[in-house]
Amino acid sequence: MTDETSPFLRLKAPRPTGNVIIVFGDIPEDEQLRILEKGSRSMGAGAQALALAADDVARIDTLDLPQPILMRGLGIGTIHVPGHAGIAAVAQTFRAEEGVNEARPEFFMYAMPPSVLASDDLFRTWGVARTGAENSPFTGRGIRVAVLDTGFDLDHPDFQGRTIVHQSFVPGEDVMDGQGHGTHCIGTAAGPRGGANLPRYGIATEAEIYVGKVLNNRGVGTETDILAGMEWAIEQGCQVISMSLGRPTQTGEKPSAAYERLGRMALDRGALIAAAAGNDSTREFGFVAPVGAPANSPSIMAVAAVDASDNVANFSSGGINTNGGEVNIAAPGVSVFSSVPRPRLYDTLNGTSMACPHVAGIAALWAESDPGLRGQSLWDALVRSAQPMSHPASDVGAGMVQAPGGDEAAPIA
Amino acid sequence: MADVTYMITVDEAHVDAVDAIAKLVSDHGLTVNRVVKGAGAIQATGSDTDRGKLESIEGVMEVRPEGVIRHPPMNPKIPQ
Numbered sequence: 001m002t003d004e005t006s007p008f009l010r011l012k013a014p015r016p017t018g019n020v021i022i023v024f025g026d027i028p029e030d031e032q033l034r035i036l037e038k039g040s041r042s043m044g045a046g047a048q049a050l051a052l053a054a055d056d057v058a059r060i061d062t063l064d065l066p067q068p069i070l071m072r073g074l075g076i077g078t079i080h081v082p083g084h085a086g087i088a089a090v091a092q093t094f095r096a097e098e099g100v101n102e103a104r105p106e107f108f109m110y111a112m113p114p115s116v117l118a119s120d121d122l123f124r125t126w127g128v129a130r131t132g133a134e135n136s137p138f139t140g141r142g143i144r145v146a147v148l149d150t151g152f153d154l155d156h157p158d159f160q161g162r163t164i165v166h167q168s169f170v171p172g173e174d175v176m177d178g179q180g181h182g183t184h185c186i187g188t189a190a191g192p193r194g195g196a197n198l199p200r201y202g203i204a205t206e207a208e209i210y211v212g213k214v215l216n217n218r219g220v221g222t223e224t225d226i227l228a229g230m231e232w233a234i235e236q237g238c239q240v241i242s243m244s245l246g247r248p249t250q251t252g253e254k255p256s257a258a259y260e261r262l263g264r265m266a267l268d269r270g271a272l273i274a275a276a277a278g279n280d281s282t283r284e285f286g287f288v289a290p291v292g293a294p295a296n297s298p299s300i301m302a303v304a305a306v307d308a309s310d311n312v313a314n315f316s317s318g319g320i321n322t323n324g325g326e327v328n329i330a331a332p333g334v335s336v337f338s339s340v341p342r343p344r345l346y347d348t349l350n351g352t353s354m355a356c357p358h359v360a361g362i363a364a365l366w367a368e369s370d371p372g373l374r375g376q377s378l379w380d381a382l383v384r385s386a387q388p389m390s391h392p393a394s395d396v397g398a399g400m401v402q403a404p405g406g407d408e409a410a411p412i413a
Numbered sequence: 414m415a416d417v418t419y420m421i422t423v424d425e426a427h428v429d430a431v432d433a434i435a436k437l438v439s440d441h442g443l444t445v446n447r448v449v450k451g452a453g454a455i456q457a458t459g460s461d462t463d464r465g466k467l468e469s470i471e472g473v474m475e476v477r478p479e480g481v482i483r484h485p486p487m488n489p490k491i492p493q
């Protein structure tokens with residue numbers, strides 16, 4: 001894999017595993033083991049090297065090697081460097097040995113989702129382009145965007161130097177995202193402008209990020225934790241609150257009074273809450289599920305998902321119920337590239353959970369563009385500026401969310 | 414009797430009195446875990462036989478076992 005074929009993995013900034021891989025030339029296995037043991041002694045460990053069949057290597061945790069291992073018959077050795085310190089020097093030591101063809105740090109490798117390359121390019125994701133954020137002069141500067149989810153990887157390298165306020169509502173867990181969903185959503189709503197070998201995947205690239213961890217590291221949370229997170233975000237003065245979470249509802253089900261009260265409180269205090277409409281449809285079989293809760297609250301904006309060709313996502317829930325159960329707006333929610341916690345750093349996911357933070361980010365751009373756009377007036381601006389789509393309003397609401405000041409965007413694929 | 418965590422929602426007229434209602438819930442022997450004033454919601458743990466007496470408290474609109482929100486596994490093949 002090269003930089004040219006994998007622009008989104010930042011191979012110029014690879015992530016080492018802490019091991020050194022040694023590729024031996026045509027020398028006896030005993031000699032290979034001796035070199036590995038010598039290397040171990042040079043690090044002060046002095047552990048005996050172990051020759052294993054490739055099948056056996058596949059069954060052990062190579063991220064926690066107590067001793068050097070040699071893959072029998074392949075002439076490939078691996079040794080762990082404690083604390084990752086001096087990996088390059090250890091590799092250099094091995095390279096100096098007679099009979100060693102190559103010695104280098106080992107790096108994490110990931111599968112490359114093929115769909116990423118279909119619609120994204122080197123400079124931005126398709127969602128950044130389709131929403132018009134790419135050409136908008138606004139960045140969300142000075143706007144507080146809260147994302148209520150599984151937390152956030154505060155040490156993600158793309159977010160260093162950003163203003164990040166955080167609070168965990170999960171008993172016994174800090175804000176660190178042990179699941180990944182929250183970090184992905186924050187990346188879409190407020191990730192960086194991109195850079196060398198990395199496309200822009202964030203919408204409001206200079207927004208202030210407020211992280212409310214309301215779901216635990218298994219992605220599970222109670223409704224009261226979520227309500228508490230909503231109240232916190234409102235009291236923090238966030239102008240935009242993104243909730244990529246919910247539960248399915250039944251046909252005819254009314255919205256929860258508790259969610260609706262906070263939705264109204266948010267609008268009254270100049271905040272807009274957007275929530276994922278839900279992923280419970282199977283449209284290829286003609287089944288459209290009703291918008292889930294809390295997106296079914298009249299005062300919470302329900303966000304549907306579309307793909308890069310402007311098709312409604314197969315899973316995207318629809319406006320089956322009334323009195324809040326309508327879809328209000330649509331956004332990119334298929335093959336969405338964004339940040340995830342270290343060491344992986346990036347992943348591509350599908351869902352109305354991915355569409356919702358696009359709307360939150362665009363809302364932040366509108367809020368920056370006009371200080372008068374807050375709460376209900378911000379809602380109205382989003383709906384008024386949305387690009388009509390050739391789908392029923394019950395599927396996409398007012399249409400594709402659009403950034404202020406951007407050129408009229410078109411389907412990407 | 415099994416422990417149940419309830420979500421108690423007060424009616425519109427009693428949102429401002431949610432703390433006082435939480436005190437009544439506590440007086441009924443339940444453990445109040447959290448009160449979200451803006452939502453008019455109380456999370457309390459008691460037994461599965463407590464529902465009736467909670468519903469009888471003036472200002473209580475709804476009592477039900479607390480729901481759980483659950484993300485699917487992080488997987489590109491599963492809608493999130």
